[in-house]
Amino acid sequence: MSNDNAIFVGEKPFMNYVTGVVMQFTTKGASEVIVKARGKFISRAVDVIEVCRKRFLEGKVDIKSINLDSEEFENKDGKLVRVSTIEIILKNN
Amino acid sequence: MSNDNAIFVGEKPFMNYVTGVVMQFTTKGASEVIVKARGKFISRAVDVIEVCRKRFLEGKVDIKSINLDSEEFENKDGKLVRVSTIEIILKNN
Numbered sequence: 704m705s706n707d708n709a710i711f712v713g714e715k716p717f718m719n720y721v722t723g724v725v726m727q728f729t730t731k732g733a734s735e736v737i738v739k740a741r742g743k744f745i746s747r748a749v750d751v752i753e754v755c756r757k758r759f760l761e762g763k764v765d766i767k768s769i770n771l772d773s774e775e776f777e778n779k780d781g782k783l784v785r786v787s788t789i790e791i792i793l794k795n796n
Numbered sequence: 797m798s799n800d801n802a803i804f805v806g807e808k809p810f811m812n813y814v815t816g817v818v819m820q821f822t823t824k825g826a827s828e829v830i831v832k833a834r835g836k837f838i839s840r841a842v843d844v845i846e847v848c849r850k851r852f853l854e855g856k857v858d859i860k861s862i863n864l865d866s867e868e869f870e871n872k873d874g875k876l877v878r879v880s881t882i883e884i885i886l887k888n889n
Binding site: 743746789 | 835836837838839850859864880882
């Protein structure tokens with residue numbers, strides 16, 4: 704699966720992400736779309752999935768898999784920081 | 797599985813939830829623990845899981861399943877509101 708099908712949820716308006724997912728499935732004919740997020744945007748990614756799955760693409764898509772992970776990195780003060788990540792794959796029914 | 801093994805993540809201090817999960821597996825000898833959250837606390841629930849899985853219970857527990865869902869209800873202004881939910885089951889290795 705190419706990265707073109709990946710949507711990274713951040714601080715843009717909520718409906719941008721929903722439209723992005725819907726367009727991948729409809730206009731671009733994707734069979735799978737990956738929705739990714741980090742840290743506090745994980746909740747938002749779940750909202751995007753739920754709105755797509757239960758409203759805009761109701762009965763048309765389902766969750767194929769959900770992966771949780773975390774990354775560690777040094778912040779600007781040299782302190783080790785951990786951030787959680789989520790990757791949800793939606794598939795065509 | 798009884799509800800005693802369920803931990804609902806909200807606005808208490810972060811380590812309360814981590815300790816809660818760790819205690820279920822260690823002191824109480826649970827084979828599975830469910831971590832649940834709604835709305836903005838979903839990100840936090842994922843953080844709890846990641847800290848348990850990669851630090852405090854490293855190599856001892858793994859994710860058995862992850863379920864996303866959403867609930868609709870009327871808020872105090874009579875408006876229909878949707879909130880996302882997550883349910884993550886951790887199991888003993």
